[in-house]
Amino acid sequence: MKDRYLKYMLLAPALLICAATLFYPLVQSLNYSLHDWSLARAPEPEAFIGWANYVDLLWYDPEFLGSAWVTLVFTVPSVLLTIGIAMGMALLLAGDGRLQINARTLLVIPFAMSPALIGISWRFMLNPEFGAVDAVLKALVPGWSGAPVLADPTLAMMALIAVDVWHWAPYFMLTFVGALAALPQDTLDAAQVDGAGGMRIFFEIMLPQLKPVLAIAILLKTIFSLKMLDQVVTMTAGGPGTATDTLPHMVYSTAFRFYDIGYASAMAWLLAVVMMALALLYSRFVMGRSA
Amino acid sequence: MKRRQFLQTAGLYAGLGGLALPPWAHAQTAGLRSGKPYAGTQLSIMLPPASQFRAQEKYLPKFEEETGIKVAYQYVPYGQLLEKITTETVGGSSAYDMFVYQDSWLAALSNYLHPLDAELRADNVDMNRYPAVYRNGCRINDATYGLPVRAHPQLLFYRRDLYEQANVAPPATWDALLSAGAAVQKQSGVPGVVVDYVKGSGFQNLWLWFNCLWGHGSDVLDADQRPLFNNEAGAAATQAYVDLLLKQRIANPGSSQFNEYDMVNAMAQGNGATMMVWWWTYSVLTGDRSRLKPEQVGFAPMLRVGGPTSPTVATVMPFGIARQSRHPEAAWEFLKWVSSPELEKQIVCDKSDPQTTDIVATQTATYQDAEVNRLNNGLHATALQSLEHARTVPQMAMWPQVGTVLESTMSEIVSTGKPVKVALDEAAAQVERIVRRSGGRRRD
Numbered sequence: 001m002k003d004r005y006l007k008y009m010l011l012a013p014a015l016l017i018c019a020a021t022l023f024y025p026l027v028q029s030l031n032y033s034l035h036d037w038s039l040a041r042a043p044e045p046e047a048f049i050g051w052a053n054y055v056d057l058l059w060y061d062p063e064f065l066g067s068a069w070v071t072l073v074f075t076v077p078s079v080l081l082t083i084g085i086a087m088g089m090a091l092l093l094a095g096d097g098r099l100q101i102n103a104r105t106l107l108v109i110p111f112a113m114s115p116a117l118i119g120i121s122w123r124f125m126l127n128p129e130f131g132a133v134d135a136v137l138k139a140l141v142p143g144w145s146g147a148p149v150l151a152d153p154t155l156a157m158m159a160l161i162a163v164d165v166w167h168w169a170p171y172f173m174l175t176f177v178g179a180l181a182a183l184p185q186d187t188l189d190a191a192q193v194d195g196a197g198g199m200r201i202f203f204e205i206m207l208p209q210l211k212p213v214l215a216i217a218i219l220l221k222t223i224f225s226l227k228m229l230d231q232v233v234t235m236t237a238g239g240p241g242t243a244t245d246t247l248p249h250m251v252y253s254t255a256f257r258f259y260d261i262g263y264a265s266a267m268a269w270l271l272a273v274v275m276m277a278l279a280l281l282y283s284r285f286v287m288g289r290s291a
Numbered sequence: 292m293k294r295r296q297f298l299q300t301a302g303l304y305a306g307l308g309g310l311a312l313p314p315w316a317h318a319q320t321a322g323l324r325s326g327k328p329y330a331g332t333q334l335s336i337m338l339p340p341a342s343q344f345r346a347q348e349k350y351l352p353k354f355e356e357e358t359g360i361k362v363a364y365q366y367v368p369y370g371q372l373l374e375k376i377t378t379e380t381v382g383g384s385s386a387y388d389m390f391v392y393q394d395s396w397l398a399a400l401s402n403y404l405h406p407l408d409a410e411l412r413a414d415n416v417d418m419n420r421y422p423a424v425y426r427n428g429c430r431i432n433d434a435t436y437g438l439p440v441r442a443h444p445q446l447l448f449y450r451r452d453l454y455e456q457a458n459v460a461p462p463a464t465w466d467a468l469l470s471a472g473a474a475v476q477k478q479s480g481v482p483g484v485v486v487d488y489v490k491g492s493g494f495q496n497l498w499l500w501f502n503c504l505w506g507h508g509s510d511v512l513d514a515d516q517r518p519l520f521n522n523e524a525g526a527a528a529t530q531a532y533v534d535l536l537l538k539q540r541i542a543n544p545g546s547s548q549f550n551e552y553d554m555v556n557a558m559a560q561g562n563g564a565t566m567m568v569w570w571w572t573y574s575v576l577t578g579d580r581s582r583l584k585p586e587q588v589g590f591a592p593m594l595r596v597g598g599p600t601s602p603t604v605a606t607v608m609p610f611g612i613a614r615q616s617r618h619p620e621a622a623w624e625f626l627k628w629v630s631s632p633e634l635e636k637q638i639v640c641d642k643s644d645p646q647t648t649d650i651v652a653t654q655t656a657t658y659q660d661a662e663v664n665r666l667n668n669g670l671h672a673t674a675l676q677s678l679e680h681a682r683t684v685p686q687m688a689m690w691p692q693v694g695t696v697l698e699s700t701m702s703e704i705v706s707t708g709k710p711v712k713v714a715l716d717e718a719a720a721q722v723e724r725i726v727r728r729s730g731g732r733r734r735d
Binding site for chain 2: 042060061063087127146148151233237242243245253258261263
């Protein structure tokens with residue numbers, strides 16, 4: 001067999017699996033999004049309505065646009081804080097000392113927990129009557145005790161972001177610890193010999209070399225934040241009001257609580273298009289340039 | 292041993308032996324078909340965890356012995372139940388022969404349920420044994436899609452000790468609630484009432500709002516499917532509901548973040564003097580994990596917001612047969628058995644095991660039964676009073692969307708102090724769009 005056919009033969013199983021698990025659901029959901037299909041009316045897709053679901057979403061559904069804004073409000077700080085804190089922890093905990101190894105092991109526990117469990121646990125901890133956070137506040141800042149954090153729109157969003165950062169920062173810390181260990185030691189030594197301070201070494205020597213890893217980390221965290229669902233479902237259910245009603249939560253509710261599969265598929269596609277565009281832009285401009 | 296002593300001892304042992312018999316030994320046949328025509332059939336039932344269902348499982352061996360049908364209870368947490376039913380039914384699975392659903396889901400689920408009217412007629416099962424509100428909770432479009440094996444009326448729970456200290460009676464009206472709550476709070480320092488205003492827990496923050504809404508003479512939609520809840524009466528009802536926290540300040544301050552579980556927990560921990568909720572919470576308030584002693588927990592019929600005939604809210608969780616079941620006849624046999632008055636009475640009278648002790652019953656005769664009331668401190672007779680003029684939430688396919696808009700609105704008013712009328716008008720605009728879309732995706 002010629003080499004030009006062999007390579008396709010070798011790729012074929014992986015391509016088939018990708019087609020079955022990725023392309024088929026994508027195409028099928030696109031098909032659903034072009035139909036008017038409510039499970040409450042029929043178990044099979046109903047009338048073909050073209051782009052009407054998309055038109056409804058973008059021109060006639062202020063809740064969808066509100067939810068898109070909420071998603072943005074959640075995503076930007078959660079990405080910046082996660083990456084910033086993860087980098088800070090990585091700089092502190094890079095190295096092979098016993099303390100650093102033990103601290104890294106302990107800090108990775110939040111990432112090992114199930115997101116749904118995290119949401120439920122934090123919901124209990126933030127309970128104004130018997131939550132652990134309230135007990136600490138009662139001892140340290142009695143004036144803040146008893147505040148119903150998850151019933152205040154701003155505090156609820158802050159709590160959601162804080163919990164997301166708490167969950168993801170350890171994972172990215174490990175990524176950055178690995179990247180820091182791979183930096184050539186001679187450049188750092190040379191900078192030190194030349195009298196550069198810690199900040200200058202970080203910003204001018206380390207950060208440029210970390211850029212490819214950082215770019216991937218930011219891309220990944222942006223996608224993770226855009227599709228974050230579990231904590232919203234278990235901590236706030238999108239409330240109070242619609243203050244934390246992110247797009248994935250809206251898609252989930254529309255499909256599985258409201259049974260409006262066509263409309264939910266259109267929402268999911270709009271979200272997927274945004275994520276794909278982000279990934280393309282990133283890979284073209286950030287990762288491409290740094291490579 | 293003298294003859295009399297022997298007879299007494301034998302009688303005692305016989306009595307004890309009777310008590311020690313497994314519970315299913317007492318079960319009676321409930322119109323089951325003779326000859327075991329469905330022997331060897333395996334039934335699988337999806338249902339949420341509840342001590343009532345665990346109690347039914349204890350009695351299953353007798354049913355299995357009489358019919359040869361094997362039954363497996365598959366528990367799914369209540370929060371995931373609708374999703375699981377959706378996944379199974381839409382996917383065309385016949386893994387579950389029956390499932391337990393909530394009355395407000397029926398409009399959306401009726402396509403996936405087996406109508407039971409022919410079976411009810413053939414076996415002379417009298418639906419009049421249930422209160423009207425429970426019967427209606429199982430019916431839509433003139434067809435019956437289940438039997439109400441589990442259902443909850445609202446009750447008013449109160450701290451008997453605190454009410455006695457403040458020298459007030461349990462409230463029977465909304466105005467009485469305001470004055471009693473304030474008096475108890477002033478006397479004891481314990482919040483006068485606990486409410487669950489948070490969204491996202493199965494519309495829990497709407498139940499008490501419905502009492503207010505209906506009591507003020509409003510409703511969710513009018514006969515033409517237009518929003519009615521934002522009219523003058525609806526706004527007054529909503530204002531009264533949120534003012535427990537915002538103006539009267541007799542609600543526990545945590546109420547804005549409480550769901551039903553938190554609310555019941557707050558009451559059980561002694562942080563509330565009054566609570567209006569489903570009757571099943573009685574066992575939580577008087578259970579091992581409550582700080583309250585049973586004698587501290589009082590209960591009364593649910594108060595009436597408007598007048599003596601104003602509706603209360605009830606919720607029904609019928610057992611339905613899946614349309615995709617391969618064994619609908621065997622499932623019907625089981626449904627007859629599990630809904631039988633005898634089994635229901637046995638379960639609510641059996642206090643031998645805390646894991647299976649339950650008060651939930653659905654049949655009028657059980658609510659009125661003297662022995663049932665003696666063993667349950669009169670809870671069932673009180674519940675029957677609550678059920679007079681009771682209603683379930685609107686049965687419409689778009690209820691989950693409409694309910695979500697309304698629960699978000701209540702949560703927003705309470706958490707941000709947004710003016711009630713403005714919030715309700717915004718919600719009405721959303722509901723209008725939902726109604727417009729519900730018949731098909733088109734715009735005016």
